Amino acid sequence: MTNHSNGRKQEDAIPSLVQSQRQIDRYGLDVDAQAVLVAARLMEAGAKLGHAAEIHFARFGLSTGRYRLLADLEDNGGEVLPSQLAEHLGVTRATVTGLIDILERDGLVSRRASAKDGRQKSVILTELGASKLREMAPEHFARLEAMVGLLNTEERSVFLDLLGRVTQGISALTDE
């Protein structure tokens, strides 16, 4: 058994309800096993999706972060400050600096010093960057759509609602 692709055997990594219940019972805690299971499954799904996304974007010579930066640039008229990019993407400025470095090296964006404020250097989407987005759009969006193809419109709405509420709850892990 070669464990091809990523050492994951499809089903093995999925945590089960009995597994969660057993963990809770071991310490005699008063916790809902289903709640714990939701947390575990979402974590699993997030990690799996993150990994799959990297593979997907690598096909176009990009990473998830670099694609999202390009897309945000396109969404905002082709010129955005690094600090704004960091905010839009939900990553740190240090990370944005690194993303820009590679995108600039590859000719997909360029940096331009601001006239108004000497501290700022705005990031510009080059023609090459724009054509990269254009070129990958059909396949990219088709795959995203296929990904949620097992849910109908109604179910997607419900999923978005529930996911939003769980996302709000994530702060329970970091609070205090």
Added chain:
Amino acid sequence: MTNHSNGRKQEDAIPSLVQSQRQIDRYGLDVDAQAVLVAARLMEAGAKLGHAAEIHFARFGLSTGRYRLLADLEDNGGEVLPSQLAEHLGVTRATVTGLIDILERDGLVSRRASAKDGRQKSVILTELGASKLREMAPEHFARLEAMVGLLNTEERSVFLDLLGRVTQGISALTDE
């Protein structure tokens, strides 16, 4: 504006439906914007949860991976092979080797050469490792429960079902 904690401003990073629709319209593609939005939101949520989990486990001197390894060890009688751990956790053997290195350095697990097969070295949960799990269980599970506290039991069931189907669909990103 200091952008404390992680440079994320609560709402800013959440992708919206109009944003997805605009991206699709730009290239005149026949794709459902809601489907794209589900993909984007799940990615966002996964990344956010992953980061929050690291902060959570860091409180106990662990990382997400190291905690999961300890928990799996406890779930399986305190002795498991590295290759099995890799399979259970859905990570590579190389990663497991690294996790064990640190856990062993901290005294939470130990390695023992197999008698039957000279290639194998099983991993053992030490008493210190077991007490670490015991000690963190109440707070750990309480926080997980709080995280999904905005969903009632019925909604959690629905969420698990829908998440499971989306998770199946993730392969659409990597197929072909």
Added chain:
DNA sequence: GAAAAATAATTAGGAACCTAATTATATAGG
């Protein structure tokens, strides 16, 4: 029973993101 193939764990090196410290410029307070 020795050569070839498979398997277990590890090592080496890379990618993505992080926090904290640094550099350069702009703004405010006395």
Added chain:
DNA sequence: CCTATATAATTAGGTTCCTAATTATTTTTC
């Protein structure tokens, strides 16, 4: 005005996980 503070971007160094190559041992095959 000029020192003190705030802000923009970057650099330095760390964490987590990955793929590919390596080492050691077992199993298969002829």
